[in-house]
Amino acid sequence: MPAPTPTTDQIMQYEADHVAQTYKRAPFVLSHGAGVTLFDTDGNAYLDWVAGIAVNALGYGDPELTQVIQSAATGLIHVSNLYHTAPQAQLAKALCERSFADRVFFCNSGTEAVEGAIKFARKAAYEKGRTDKTEIVTFTGAFHGRSMGALALTPREKYQKPFQPLMPGAKLAEFNNLESARAVINERTAAVIVEPVQGEGGIHPATTEFLRGLRDLCNQHQALLIFDEIQCGMGRTGTLWAHEFSGITPDIMTLAKPLAGGLPVGAILLTEAVANTMHPGEHGTTFAGGPLVTGVANVVLERVSQPEFLAHVQKVGDYLIERLSEINSPLIKAVRGRGLMVGLELTVEVTPLVESGYRHGLILVNAGTHVLRFVPPLVVEKQHVDTLVERLTAMLAAHKG
Numbered sequence: 001m002p003a004p005t006p007t008t009d010q011i012m013q014y015e016a017d018h019v020a021q022t023y024k025r026a027p028f029v030l031s032h033g034a035g036v037t038l039f040d041t042d043g044n045a046y047l048d049w050v051a052g053i054a055v056n057a058l059g060y061g062d063p064e065l066t067q068v069i070q071s072a073a074t075g076l077i078h079v080s081n082l083y084h085t086a087p088q089a090q091l092a093k094a095l096c097e098r099s100f101a102d103r104v105f106f107c108n109s110g111t112e113a114v115e116g117a118i119k120f121a122r123k124a125a126y127e128k129g130r131t132d133k134t135e136i137v138t139f140t141g142a143f144h145g146r147s148m149g150a151l152a153l154t155p156r157e158k159y160q161k162p163f164q165p166l167m168p169g170a171k172l173a174e175f176n177n178l179e180s181a182r183a184v185i186n187e188r189t190a191a192v193i194v195e196p197v198q199g200e201g202g203i204h205p206a207t208t209e210f211l212r213g214l215r216d217l218c219n220q221h222q223a224l225l226i227f228d229e230i231q232c233g234m235g236r237t238g239t240l241w242a243h244e245f246s247g248i249t250p251d252i253m254t255l256a257k258p259l260a261g262g263l264p265v266g267a268i269l270l271t272e273a274v275a276n277t278m279h280p281g282e283h284g285t286t287f288a289g290g291p292l293v294t295g296v297a298n299v300v301l302e303r304v305s306q307p308e309f310l311a312h313v314q315k316v317g318d319y320l321i322e323r324l325s326e327i328n329s330p331l332i333k334a335v336r337g338r339g340l341m342v343g344l345e346l347t348v349e350v351t352p353l354v355e356s357g358y359r360h361g362l363i364l365v366n367a368g369t370h371v372l373r374f375v376p377p378l379v380v381e382k383q384h385v386d387t388l389v390e391r392l393t394a395m396l397a398a399h400k401g
């Protein structure tokens with residue numbers, strides 16, 4: 001007999017007693033969702049501005065997504081990369097046709113994609129006999145993950161300090177400062193990694209000049225340019241890839257979060273020259289690119305690539321920035337972002353506002369200490385923006401220190 005469904009209090013107690021306490025969870029239990037709304041076990045509704053942290057691009061209960069997951073589940077779920085399956089091959093082809101890339105390596109998360117990108121970059125140098133070319137340049141405010149390599153490229157003391165020594169060879173420059181980048185990129189640089197729009201660091205778009213300058217510096221020093229589009233890619237900024245505004249392309253691009261509509265997935269997009277430096281057995285993982293996950297990702301990619309879908313993201317994103325900019329509150333310092341990746345920088349810490357959001361039927365998340373980040377399902381509508389702005393205005397007016 002299956003165990004009886006636990007009560008809301010029991011669920012929270014089990015979590016407190018048995019789950020490793022590495023997350024601070026909201027004080028309710030989510031049970032289901034519809035569109036851009038989440039519901040908890042007590043029947044409360046929340047307008048979702050987080051989307052599982054920039055993951056659930058098609059929102060909740062999307063009929064096509066549900067149908068494809070159901071039908072994929074009746075087929076093969078996993079077989080290993082020792083064998084061919086159609087969905088993985090189709091997804092690789094579709095990703096390459098829609099990007100700069102010639103080949104794709106699949107993995108299971110963003111961190112894994114970054115970790116793999118580091119290995120590809122190092123291997124590309126090694127294959128040329130350049131065993132001295134091992135440095136990876138990263139930028140202030142970057143977030144690339146929490147494994148020992150990716151963490152070395154995530155320059156936040158709180159995250160890094162207890163885990164030293166990390167991967168050697170990480171070099172830090174200032175984001176959006178080309179002179180600072182020029183000072184650390186040299187013949188020892190294997191790769192430069194950058195988010196075209198920084199997410200966790202507080203929603204900071206890179207400038208066109210900065211990305212182009214990095215491309216030139218990489219060319220000059222035979223270093224690879226890696227764009228981390230794990231958070232900003234796949235339609236989030238109103239173009240399929242966030243870097244499109246810059247008019248340049250990378251050698252490697254990491255993807256994850258929304259690619260399979262909420263199922264765990266990661267992908268490393270590669271030029272032919274980079275991909276060809278890694279040979280059978282030199283990198284791999286058990287679950288990656290499985291037929292169920294990639295079957296679903298094919299549908300998500302097809303949907304978010306549609307020009308009407310991207311135009312919708314652009315339109316609602318512009319409206320979000322416009323409406324947030326109209327809020328008259330002394331607590332607001334700046335509104336910035338691109339598409340549906342928007343940050344509201346405040347003069348106060350945002351954690352109390354995230355908590356107050358729960359009481360006002362809003363799911364909100366921070367990016368750093370002073371920025372509220374809006375990364376909703378990409379199917380959000382203008383009317384939801386109006387509801388957000390109305391509630392947020394009231395919350396900011398009532399905010400005490």
Ligand SMILES: Cc1ncc(COP(=O)(O)O)c(C=O)c1O
Nearest residue numbers: 109110111143144145199230231
């Ligand atoms: C830009 C960026 N890179 C890497 C990661 C790590 O991805 P994951 O949490 O899937 O391991 C994240 C996660 O927030 C991210 O935003």
